[in-house]
């Protein structure tokens with residue numbers, strides 16, 4: 001399993017319009033060691049979940065402290081970390097860069113398969129696994145939101161990363177596709193970190209982190225974490 005480590009990792013951002021160089025801490029400091037196969041992250045809007053996730057593959061660099069994946073520092077070894085850690089954005093159009101899903105999946109398979117024929121076969125297998133073959137040659141802009149979200153996940157999963165970081169993967173999915181995605185994630189051999197507002201999905205984990213105002217306020221069994229979050233969220 002992948003070993004993710006955060007040492008006093010803090011993320012600060014500039015405060016807009018402020019005179020001088022004022023900053024706001026949006027996450028941390030966070031100390032964390034993740035070795036479980038399935039980790040879910042829950043918390044209110046703006047609590048810092050995406051920021052935490054983005055630290056894991058170096059999309060965001062810690063302003064202080066350090067983050068490493070299997071001993072590789074996400075800043076110093078960014079490219080190597082990103083080959084291990086795939087990131088799926090909430091907005092699928094941040095992921096889909098080619099005109100069609102098939103081209104996107106083939107593009108992401110370029111490093112794994114040198115030959116075009118192999119790439120085509122591998123892409124078709126991935127698309128079939130997601131039930132997306134029939135939509136693969138349609139413009140990604142003509143897909144429904146949910147279809148696009150599934151397509152973006154297919155693109156990310158195609159390369160079989162060691163750690164998969166998913167930022168709210170079910171926001172656009174209907175119940176059927178949510179259940180399908182959940183089953184698919186359960187069967188994956190890779191380690192998974194998922195931020196979600198879908199508390200059922202959050203329960204399908206070995207460990208759950210609750211983030212509140214940039215801090216991890218609970219870290220433990222999913223059912224307890226969900227209870228903790230619900231209590232927090234219900235407070236006036």
Ligand SMILES: Nc1ncnc2c1ncn2[C@@H]1O[C@H](COP(=O)(O)OP(=O)(O)OP(=O)(O)O)[C@@H](O)[C@H]1O
Pocket residue numbers: 013014026043044045046047048049050051052
């Ligand atoms: N680059 C940035 N510049 C300014 N503010 C930022 C930046 N990145 C994050 N923030 C702020 O940090 C806070 C945490 O954002 P983050 O996206 O991590 O929240 P979240 O828990 O994922 O929220 P949501 O559930 O709404 O997606 C927010 O207040 C956000 O506006």
